[in-house]
Amino acid sequence: MSEQKRRPLPHDFHPPVPSFAVVSDDVALGGKLKDDQxxxxxxxxxxxxxxxxxxETKSFAVTCFDPDAPTGSGFWHWVLFDIxxxxxxxxxxxGSGDMKGLPEGAVHVRNDYGTRDFGGAAPPPxxxxxxxxxxVYAVDQEKLGPDADATPAVVGFHLRFHALARAQLIGEYEAPAAG
Structure with a gap:
């Protein structure tokens, strides 16, 4: 996908907030996602x-979004809040399988695959x-407000008004053209 076709990030439309750090042993900034992701x-x-x-942070939310999905609205891979x-x-x-390691009280909403978990990368070949x-969003209240039946858009609406700060890490993935 050429640079010209890349779409804005979801929080580009939110008011500016301070940033903080997020790191991962599984995702390298700007690097290719691992096969298991x-x-x-x-x-x-x-x-x-x-x-x-x-x-003053009272809870966290974690999302994964593909702004480059050929949908006109991107693709939500993971939405978790009330951490x-x-x-x-x-x-x-x-955020996958048996949810071992998921904090008690955290809420998953359905991703765009229709499941309440992490859905891995799957761009069209x-x-x-x-x-x-x-x-990762630092949130100004312990409970963001929506429940597990909310859509990612509703969660994003609440995060727009309740994010104190944001941290982001971007990985990339490409599925080669078939044949």
Whole structure:
């Protein structure tokens, strides 16, 4: 996918907020996603850890979004919120499978695959490199408001008004053209 075709990131439309740090042993900034983070390769959510968020943070939210999906509206791969402030790391696989390592009280909403978990990268073959934007939000309230039946858009609406700060990590993945 050429630079000209790349779409804005979801929080480009939100008011500016301070940033903080998010890192991962599974996702290298600007690097290719690992095979197990691909839909057909295992669907395993990456390890994420963060620090430097505002002291008034009351909870966190984590999302993964592909703005380059050929949908006109991007593609939500992961939406998780109401993560307690005592949790500043999600281990590999916390958002997939048996949800081991997922903090108690955290809420998953359906991703664009229709499941309440992490859905790995799956760009159409030959569509070029897609960006997978992992964002951690520092939230100004313990409970964001929506429940598990909300859509990613509703969660994004709430995050627009309740994000104190944001951290982002972008990995990329490309499925080669068939034959």
């Amino acid at each position: 691909v839909y057909a390769g295992g669907n395993v959510s990456p390890e994420l850890r963060w620090d430097g968020f505002p002291p 307690p402030t005592t949790v500043t790391e999600l281990p590999t696989g916390a 030959g569509d070029g490199s897609h960006r997978y934007v992992f964002t």
